[in-house]
Amino acid sequence: MRDGVITGKYKKLFPGLVVGSGFAVATPRDQLEFANGNPTFQLYDFNFTDDIRLIAREDGLISVNNALAIDLTGQVGSESIGPRMYTGTGGQTAFGIGIIDGGRKVDYRAARRLRW
Numbered sequence: 001m002r003d004g005v006i007t008g009k010y011k012k013l014f015p016g017l018v019v020g021s022g023f024a025v026a027t028p029r030d031q032l033e034f035a036n037g038n039p040t041f042q043l044y045d046f047n048f049t050d051d052i053r054l055i056a057r058e059d060g061l062i063s064v065n066n067a068l069a070i071d072l073t074g075q076v077g078s079e080s081i082g083p084r085m086y087t088g089t090g091g092q093t094a095f096g097i098g099i100i101d102g103g104r105k106v107d108y109r110a111a112r113r114l115r116w
Helices: 029-035 052-056 091-098
Strands: 018-020 041-043 062-066 104-108
Touching: 052 091, 062 091, 091 104
Parallel strands: 018 041, 062 104
Antiparallel strands: none
16 A cells, blocks of 8 residues: 555445454554554454455455465365464455455465475
């Protein structure tokens, strides 16, 4: 947004705005300062932003989600590894279901090279 690379001008809902439900704890300070008081950034309750009916209204939505693990069949683990929880539930599932009309779902996992 700051450099004009991502503008949101083609969005059907909230054109030109960054809409979310919160900031991650590890968000760099300069990014938080840029968003603070900036009317381009709007935060809403999770129940609103992750509502499948709202998500489905955005034609051509591309949902990019972090994965903790992806197996060889394409199953994605995004909330826990074994019994240990890393994040809350909801977002990845809601956006995966809500994508229609030319949308895409992208799950990514940081790549690592094993050192032997």
